[in-house]
Amino acid sequence: MCLAVPVRVLQIDSLEALVEVGGLARQASIMLVPDVQVGDYVLLHAGFAIQKLDEKEAEETIRLFEEIAEGMGD
């Protein structure tokens, strides 16, 4: 039940946002992350954005995984 999916914020109207979930637009409350901006990625859980995703941290993790993948020689 603690499933949350990364979605992109498309539009913001006060504390309501439109987010993109699998190609579809969906309403979400941003009461819990009022500072998010259009274009940000957030975690969506039960109709609420619960946390903003940190792109820089994500990229660092991805870079590490890429290094590990390169070490595997493919």
Place this chain on the structure above:
Amino acid sequence: MRFIDEFRNSAAGRGLALRIQEKKVRPTNLMEVCGTHTVAIFKHGIRQILPEKINLLSGPGCPVCVTPNADIDKAIALAKNAQVILTTFGDMMKVPGSYSSLSQVKAVGADIRVVYSILDALKIAENNSRKSVVFLGVGFETTSPTTASAILEAERLGIDNFFFLSVHKLIPPAMRALLDSDEVHIDGFICPGHVSTIIGSQPYEFIPREYGIPCVIAGFEPLDILQAIDMLLEQISAEEPRVDIQYRRAVRKEGNPIALKYLSTVFDVTDARWRGIGIIPKSGLKLGQRYERVDADCAFKIVTRPPKEAAGCCCGDILRGVSTPHECGLFAKACTPEHPVGPCMVSTEGTCSVWYLYEEEGEALSQTGEPQANNKPVTLKE
């Protein structure tokens, strides 16, 4: 999809698995506390690629499963009240209470509506002003802030027919209870990533400090989980237990301060009963004094018969990591997802249902003690 595909790269998965396999470790029990992790671990075949010595235990992190029968009976009693529209998440519907389930009483006329979000329940309240709309709020710290937000919204909008039955629970006190019980040996915790987006890393600090046990807060993609296991093994071999965050893109040390503020505005922490574990001090949320008027427990007279447990179901032992589903005589015989006897078979994140669904693929073998070949080819499932 962005933020998902990058964390499923199979070459990196093989690399991480190799790192794990190359580590010299003694037999190690790692507990994934959260049911969403249990599902991800089975779905991506992670058990199959771990060395035999590393055993993954499923913990009490399925909110539906840990809700005791007495609370389900209460919700059922409320739903039978003709004045009430009961709203809840789909997972709760089929959970057997002592005498029936919500879907059974719905079938005979109770007005129960499944919602995806508590905001949908709030809309139902707005549109049905002559009825009392009760939301059965189940879930851990990931979900309780959404409840708190909706209660604040209802207040702001002046919606006064919206009530709330709280069975919300807190994860860190349950981890303490498991450690104190000494029933199961745990060498490291894979801590729940989404609970931690809210609470941050600080609430787990007592685990390394008081119990000397490493913790890593992990994401839910296969590479996240493998990296978290690797980080736990590092901590174990260095004998330097601490709380590390693997899921850095989503979890900050301080969590989500706004969500935490809403939680403390609306709720008080209280002792709560967990199925299979009993009463855990300070492990539940109840509405604070200011919001008592929306507490269904206070607003309605709820009468229930004494609760009873399903005969032969050992969900409680499974939730404590003491037993595996195979040790239950009913597993896959009298108890299946179509005809569940206990909640661990109902919820999609219940350990019994996860084992049942993925068993045929052989992924549950490592916990049943069957020999597992080491260093076999590693493939992550999409």
